[in-house]
Amino acid sequence: MIEAYISNKLEFLIKKACNIIQNTPTKNPLQKEIFIIDNKEVSQWIKIFIANYSGISSNIEFYTLHEFIWKIFKYILPHCNNEYYNNVSLFWKIMALQETENFYKIGFNATKSSIKKSHFASYFSILFQKYMVQRPNWILNWEQDIINYNTTSHSKLCQSKLWKLIINCDSNKLKYNFSNLFEKLLAMNNINYLKSKWLFAxxxxxCSIYNLNYTYLLLLNKLSRLFKIILLCYSPFNTLKFLKNDNKKVLTFHNVCNNNFFNPILKFLGKFDYTKLLILNSQQIKKTIYTHSNYQSNLLRKIQFDITYCQHKIQNNYKKFFCKHDTSISIHACYNFKREIEILHDNLINVLNKNDSIKPKDILVVSNNISNYTPFINSIFNTVTKKFQIPYIIHNKNINYNNSIFNFFKKILTLSENIYTTNEILSYLRLPFINKKFCFSEEELILLEQFITHTNIKWGISNQHLKEISIPCNKYNTWKYGIDRMFLGYAIQDKNVIWNSILSCNFPNNLNINIINKLSKFITVLNKWRKILQHSKLLKNWLPLCTKIINDFFHINNSEVNKKTLIIKNVWNTFINTGIKNNYKKKFL
Known part of the structure; x- marks a missing residue:
């Protein structure tokens, strides 16, 4: 059974779920409560909310919708565990097909570029995965040659032929994909027999799933025979606006759109919510709609009210009136990041002083890129007197750190295409796991930046490197020539001496030979991997390179770095081994 609760207050929906959990506990107290969410970051907020509301939050497991559906497939159809198509297996199958004559008979253009072939394989592997989830009937029809050639476009015909090639030329004979597993599960008439031995949930x-489509809902409706499903749908609008007077049938979107949406952003959100309601209405689902409206006490409340009830008073004679002391929405024009944080701090102090019910934990500050503001937040919020100090935490710090590990690894793989500008090299050296690996301190990085500016280094490893990437050769601005100038300047301790076509450089501060050695070592390692990665290799030769890259660049004594590098190794090994398993014998990239 599926029960859907629709509201414009997310807190109300979570409270509703808490009440259901408290009032109707599971028969087995050790059985976990399952929450399905859009992303794992929401899980922390839900745990805290449940703990504050119910007094405790435990024995809860979180999944994304796709993870949960696959877990159900493996539970009900255990024989499909290792025999299904995924992005990686599809990628290698399409790569192998591009080496055959049958592939070009479909209508695709021939190319010898391995980069273009890999882009093609990546694009269609992702596209077919989307079709399996959102258009499973297309995949099933293609497999059974059910195609209307009169109404099907040329691109869809080519896609259907490519899919047929994939399943017919499959040497490993993978039996399952999401589409046929979906059909297999829907065709099970005796699913009720599992109810007696169902232990999963x-x-x-x-919770307010944005990628809930018709396919997923059909599956959930089928699975609702095994367990109860509570669907919490958040909508900023009064959803009753989309329904007819009997509250059972949905109005046409043309009527909904014309009557309610004039603003393009609201129209987009309205279309999304309308589609979701239409999907829910296609199944026999019990829907309960709760719309909360607040007293229009300030400008923010008035705008929220207008959005909720789709009221767009755009006549020339209509104006919103509000008190000049109303600060529910305020806009500040600042000349730099520091001034922004100073104004933010002063405003937060005023809010906390005026309203005792508001605590620092109730305040959320959102920024598009919080890392730009981090040093100013630390300096301003920590230097004020204790009386005006506000406790805070910068949530995005760890996320940026984790992303920097993955992003740097991706940049290493594209070293053969880089021109090695000074900003790029310095940005690498500022990464904590890099400067620890090559033993750079903060003070040394500041000095190094001065050395690089003084020696006039711009880009390029060497003259040979500039030739390879078709950039006009000027060795006097390359890293090799700049480092040679530093070494010569340190060795002779004199200005404007030319030795072996190298002009020495001297600094107001004495050159530190350790800094030059560390920089030389880092550039040498980069150049080594540039040469290694610019050549195509057999898959068996690609396999050990990931571990060698990590050993050369990453300082892995940190537990977080170690955890992320293990993820990189696992993804790398899975990707390469799948290609080997699919008998891809050509040189890759």
């Missing part, structure tokens, strides 16, 4: 709570 007795209740599933789905």
């Amino acid at each position: 007795s209740r599933i709570t789905i």
Whole structure:
């Protein structure tokens, strides 16, 4: 059974779920409550909310919708565990097909570029995965040659032929994909027999899933025979606006759009919510709609009210009136980041002083890129007197750190295409796991930046490197020539001496030979991997390179770095081994 609760207050929906959990506990107290969410970051907020509301938050497991569906497939159809198509297996199958004559008979253009072939394989592997989830009937029809050639476009015909090639030329004979597993599960008439031995979960709570489509809903409707499903749908609008007077049938979107949406952003959100309601209405699902409206006490509340009830008073004679002391929405024009944080701090102090019910934990500050503001937040929020100090935490710090590990690894793989500008090299050296690996301190990095500016280094490893990437050769601005100038300047301790066509350089501060050695070592390692990665290799030769890259660049004594590099190794090994398993014998990239 599926019960859907629709509201414009997310807190109300979570409270509703808490009340259901408290009032109807599971028969087995050790059985976990399952929450399905859009992303794992929401899980922390839900745990804290449940703990504050119910007094405790425990024995809860979180999944994304796709993870949960695959877990159900493996539970009900255990024989499909290692025999299904995924992005990686599809990628290698399409790569192998591009080496055959049949592939070009479909209508695709021939190319000898391995980069273009890999881009093609990547694009279609992702596209077919989307079709499996959102258009499973297309995949099933293609496999059974059910195609209407009169109404099907040329691109869809080519895609259907490519899919047929994939399944017919499959040497490993993978039996399953999402489409046929979906059909297999829907065709099971005796699913009720599992109810007696079903131990996985007795209740599933789905929290405002944005990728809930018709396919997923059909599956959930089928699975609702095994466990209760609570669907929490958040909508900024009064959803009753989309329904007819009997509250059962949905109005046409043309009527909804014309009557309610004039603003393009609201129209987009309205179309999304309308589609979601239409999907829910296609199944026999019990829907309960709660719309909360606040007293229009300030400008922010008035705008929220207008959005909720789709009221767009755009006549020339209509104006919103508000008190000049109303600070519910305020806009500040600042001349730099530091001034922004100073104004933010002063405003937060005023809010906390005026309203005792508001605590620092109730305040959320959102920024598009919080890392730009981090040093100013630390300096301003920590230097004020204790009386005006506000406790804070910068949530995005760890996320940026984790992303920097993955992003740097991706940059290493594209070293053969880089021109090695000074900003790029210095940005690498500022990464914590890099400067620890090559033993740079903060003070040394500041000095190094001065050395690089003084020696006039711009880009390029050497003259040979500039020739390879078709950039006009000027060795006097390359890293090799600049480092040679530093070494010569340190060795002779004199100005404007030319030795072996190298002009020495001297600094107001004495050159530190250790800094030059560390820089030389880092540039040498970069150049070594540039040469290694610019050549195509057999897959068996690609396999050990990941570990060698990590050993050369990453300082892995940190537990977080070690954890992320293990993820990189696992993804790398899975990707390469799948290609080997699919008998891809050509040189790759």
